Amino acid sequence: MRTQVAIIGAGPAGLVLAHLLARAGIDAVVLERRTRDYVEGRVRAGVLEQGTVALLAELGLDARLRAEGLVHTGTNIAYDGRLFRIDMAALTGGSTVTVYGQQEVMRDLFDAAEARGVRILFEAEDVAICGIETDSPSVRFRRGGSGHTLACDWIAGCDGFHGASRAAMPADVLKVFERVYPFGWLGILAEVAPVNHELIYANHENGFALASMRSPTRSRYYVQVGLDERIEDWSDARFWDELAVRLGPEAAAGLERGPSFEKSIAPLRSFVAEPMRHGRLFLAGDAAHIVPPTGAKGMNLAVSDVAMLAEALVRHYRDGDPSGLDGYSERALARIWKAERFSWWFTGLTHRFPDMDPFARRMQVAELAYIRGSRAAQTVLAENYVGLPLA
Template structure:
């Protein structure tokens, strides 16, 4: 088989890239090692930046998001005794975010691919990107007991942190930067009405908590737990009780409780691989970087990679110019590091750190007091939260 671009990974970033390339007339094939049901079963982010909303509209997959998504004009921060609503729309000149689950974004992209008979090969095992350091890259894989090979011009690795794309790069070609945090987020999903119409981020002496939602009837809550915590050690009742404590009395009086339909623990880490281009192999999304979920930058950062990468490939085929390909890594990393800084800052502000003690608590309160008293600080927070320009 021959195509112009092979995309490894059929998560939202890989499918979004494929959709944008298809609309521009660029031929591509997507390889995914899992089946579609597994891909859709992954519970992930639910807050979309304005830039990603615009990209989904350009890709022609925004109809259901516009009907079912929840536009948010602000959110609330709560640190110790200070509670502050950040007016995103007012502080950024009209920008906001959209609450719409990553699972739903993926479903919409899958539907679009099926409608146009897009080339997505699920349950492709032993995927191997090869010869990407020269002009004739190729990708091999196994499917139903048969080996296959795809010749191509470019390979795009959208296969996540543990995927084969970054692992295929020669030793020494990548510089990795990483910070692992000593805690995770225990998340609970339940068919109950959200406690508030906007998100609440809270830092309590017991630890971080987040009140979020997937719809007007489906709520997503998180609490900070130590690394190594067993999810089965927390009953639903224990999680609800802890949420009421950490979110504060105002939220506790309104919170609805119910049985969980999903519970899981997500570890927190910051990670960046540099560069993101290796000859004719480009990394995008979690294959190249990870951010803590604080601030909701993971999926959105993948989307900005896809923005730069799709434009570069469309320029290459439409204008016979490699300028965008040559600058992809530099452009993407400039935005990645800004998002890494923002996610790190929000993580430091909102979590209890076991090794920092009372001094860190004072710094967190001072940071929160400054936010509450400074319009400029609130503008900076809002500008980062809705998403920096591409």
């Protein structure tokens, strides 16, 4: 088999890249270890930056998003029983975010793949990346009980944190930066109306909480928990009681309770691997970086990575200009580190840390009070939340 670009991973990064390349007439093959049902069913992020929405519209993939997505012009912060709103649209010249789950984005990408000529090989296992320091790279894999080799010009590693792509980078080339947080998020999905029409980020002495949603009738809620907590110890009743306490009386006044149909605990980390190119291999999305979900940046960063990579590949094939490929890593990392900073800062502002003493807690509250009263501080938060422009 041969193609121009081998894409490893059919998550948001891999599939958006495949659509962008197919639109430009660049041949690509996507290799995915799992089935479509598995990839599409993963419960992930649900807040899309304006830039992500615009790119999906540019690709003609926004019909359901426009019909079902929830456009938010602001977001809310609660602390010590107080609730205040950040008017993102007013502070950023009209920018918004849209609540639309990653599962829905993946469905749209998969549904449109065949018509656009996007080739996806599911259940491609035992992926091995070869020859990235030569002019003839390839990807070996097993599928249907037999071995295959995909020859290509370039390899895009979009296969997530545990995939084969980053592991193929030479150890003496790759630098890793990481912060593992001493807590996780216990999240539930429930068929109940959201407590607010916009998100609420809550800082409480018991820990962080987030009130989010997937639709006008489906809510997504989180509470901060220790890494030693077990899902079995959190009944629905315990979760709802704790969520109400952390949101505070004003925010929780309209809280609707009901049985959860999904419950999980996710650890938090900040992670960046650089460079994002070595030879003929490029990294994108979770293969290169992870952010804590506090700032809703994970999927949006993956989309911005591949938007830059696709632009560079088009310039290479159309104009014979390699500068975009040569500059991809530096350009992508410039935006990634800004998003990492925001997610790290927002996590530190809203969570309780095990070693937090009374002074540190007072500093948190003082900063929240400052943001509440300062248009300039709210503007900085809003600009980062709706998404910074591509570098």
